[in-house]
Amino acid sequence: MPTREASIINPAAAVIIPPPGGPGIAKVVSTTFPNAIRQDISLVTQARTAGENKISVILFQDRGGDGSDARLRDIPFTNVNLTQEALTAWPDTGMAVSPYYVQNAYGPFGYAIGKPANGDTCIYAWQRIEPTLRPSGATERGTIVIRLQLCRQNSSERQLLEIMYQLRLDVSVFPPGRGAARVGALTAPIVPVGVLGFEEVIPSARPVVRNQTPARPAPQVSTPAPAPVIAAPPPGAPIVPSPTASGSAGSGTQVPAPSSGSVIVPSPPGGSN
Template structure:
């Protein structure tokens, strides 16, 4: 039995290796698509853990390293008496001092907000130096998982992100922590909901956005509103030609009815006797 236990224990140990450059595809954690890009990956193996620094590209003016540091334990942390790496809880680490050491003279302020990503809760600090950069120092510890028997199934994982970027917002830098991805599964798959397959338990295709259509129906195109017809233009007013008040030279002056003629010659009315035109013969 002692030999069997010793053989099982030996499978949890890793062959130690000094720091070396490995391919980016061998990184234990990767930044989100679109960057920041990986420059190189420095890996070191301890008997009980693998430690990596994933160095990132940067356009920042602040002095310091842009990188993701990760330690993945395959067993419990060592006690410092051998080459095994210690698993130090964050409660025993001065994270504010770490943030100031990573980005000195940036005025790092620790966030008071509770946040979590797909792997659990994490913390962070933000700095804004006078050169226009925005800097973040974030940390996360993913607790070890146990088998049903109580034995260690997966060791703890610690992640630290330090990143400065020119003309970036806090939200943009914090989003990197939400989109970091480990290169292997961490949490055991959750059991399926008990309603699946059960009789008299209808399940409809309804998600967070409401009913999920197989073929989305395009939104109706709104017709432009009918515009009122313009009112017809008013008919042009007739042109009134003013009557000349002064007759041309030599023209007779015709008095207005019942009015005086004023000065000038008077045109007599036609005589009462005149030529009589006989009517037609009967």
């Protein structure tokens, strides 16, 4: 396949899709090489940091060439100064390479973070998806190389890193997963039994149980109210009448009896002794 000059294509033809909610695609520039396709996907941003916000992806169709016949070289990351790439993408932002191991749906990747004084947060991330080979050793799918460079206002490291987890390639990456070895094998019966037991094609109706005597409610046992406690007055204290209705028994003022001795009434004057 001859090399084609870079051309602007429809964003719908981008081979890599940003996550829902952005960053949005502003422009897609595609270049075709004899052994690969390279796309530079410009991203919409409101960052204050000077630089290009984009995703670059290279899809190798077979093994990389040596560059002599316009074929792109597939260079492993071990031979690339990725720190220098990050500093070149976002100069004067204090880029620092992450020491942490991370991976997304396509495998491990690396990244660097910068936080310039203007309030932006910047990321430069890279990922290489190794090729898959046929049993004969021929290439079934070539290497896929992804680079993300993006700055954003009012964004955290985690928000920018989340973009790498949600990127999706619009191409076949991995071969279909193989089924269990017992599927289709002889002397290996498979019964339609799931987590809930035997799986019916037409579920049977549940049996209806009739003539069941409803359970009687437990009898309500009333608890008698406790009798009022009447405190006895101390010795010699006046007796206060109870607040009963007028005319009832026991009404009136009660005079306490003397505690001891009899009452002595004096005789009238001039009387006999």
